[in-house]
Amino acid sequence: MKAKLGIAPIAWWNDDLAELSDDVSLEECLRQASVAGFTGMETGRRFPMDMKELGPILDRFGISVCGGWFSGLLLDGDIEAEKDRIAQQMEFFIAAGAPCIVYGETARSIQGVRSAPLATKVKLSEAEVEAYGRKISDFADWAAAQGMPLSYHHHMAAAVETEAELDLFMKHSSVPLLFDAGHMAFAGGDVMRVIENHHARITHVHTKDIRREVIDALDSTKESFLDAVIKGAFTVPGDGSLDFEAIVKALAAKGYEGWFVVEAEQDPVANPPLEMARKGHAELLRVMDAAGYEVVGSDLEEVTR
Template identity: 70%
Template sequence: MKAKLGMSPIAWWNDDLVELSDDVSLEECLRQSRSAGFIGMEQGRRFPSTPDEMLPILRKADVTLCGGWFSGTLVDEELAANKDRIQPMIDLFKAVGAPCIVYGEVGRSIQGDRAKPLATKAVLSDDEMKAYAGKLTAFGEWCAEQGMPLSYHHHMAAVVQFEHEIDAFMKHSGEGIPLLLDAGHLAFAGGDVLRAIDNHHKRINHVHVKDIRQTVIDGLDWSKQSFLDAVALGAFTVPGDGSLDFGAIVQRLADHGYEGWFVVEAEQDPRKNPPLKMAEVGHAELTRVMQASGYTLETQAFPDA
């Protein structure tokens, strides 16, 4: 089985917490991640918006675009508005050969609001979840018809956060909306990562290998502290530096035949946790557990080069 290792630039620049950002260029971010061994990078705010600008930068760094976040609003808004907003992203991602667009629901989400405690996140009724899942399926099918599949990102502080919410969303949605499994977000929410893989492996098309610091999460007061408070306190980190058993997680994905991207997305203070050092730790741990699980890691970002 083949796999590819990528990173998210959130280790260098945090869009929601500016104080957790390192003042490095896109080129330096790509250089550091590639020197650690990663061949992919998800889109971040410092990326160019046209393929003519982006591709030369990526090729020079020998790093490919392995995904990127789209802020969806389908829980409240209609398909047409989201189609209009995502179309330029579809065009760009197709032109640079990205594998998928990560759909993150921001409607009713409190993930970016530090004033709203974790316990105040929105909860959908059964009927609302069914309708929402149906809209996401239609949207995912439309994006795939345009040539760019989505990957649905369950997320802390969003409408699909807990494991039972993932189960409900998957039950009421269809194959047109694949799932991004994020180990860190699911574990933060108290879910069982291995069980979620067993239940939904047929729909998983993208994986975020985010680790957690369980002691930080255990110390949170959900009635007073927000998701961003948790991030600032160091709730997340890279594989090999946290509390999750990625040997077991990767093995379970291998058991179900998953092939594709494993992306390290670990937002934390770059001054306390230098991104290059963290990238090296994450890559070393993932290489170890993936080789043990029978994966062959691809080493070229652009095999045609």
């Protein structure tokens, strides 16, 4: 089985928290990711949405686009309006040969609201989830027909956060799933059970680790998701509390092949991005070998280790 290793630029520039951003250029971010050993990067705010401009920059560092976030509004919005909103990114991702667009539901989400405690996040009724599931399934079917599939990101402080919420969402939808171990563990879910229950729908993986001691000390009635990020709730594999060898072995046992993307937003001063990228890459190489994966480059040529 083959695996590709990517990283997200959120370690260098945080789109929600300017104070958690390193003052580096796109080129320097890509250089550091390449030096750390990664062959893919998800997009971020400093990426030009034009492969004529971006392509030569990516080629210089041996990096491909391995996904990227779209802030969806389908929970309250209209499918036709969302088609218009996603059109430019879809055209760009198709040109880039990206594997998917990461769909994150931001309608009614408090993930970017510093003043909103975690306990105040929206909770949907089953009837609301059923209606939402039909809508996003139709949207995902349309996107796939255009040549760019979506992968749905369950997320802290959003409508689909907990394991129970994800189970209900999966019951009432057919959309492909992005599995994020860090977000699910933060939400109190059983990451191994989520893989067991939903592996057939997993099309993209974020290898986000958590610092359990930080999460356990949070007061969800007073502190927000962004407060948790600032305190260091997330980190790279090999630096946190999750057993990524067990997680990756479980995914391998279910036949998952594709991208494993390090996405770990944290303070770049306290946690220098290049140092953390190297640590995360080394840990992923170790667990990929233990799980029987062959790590390959973005063009499916074996990475020189």
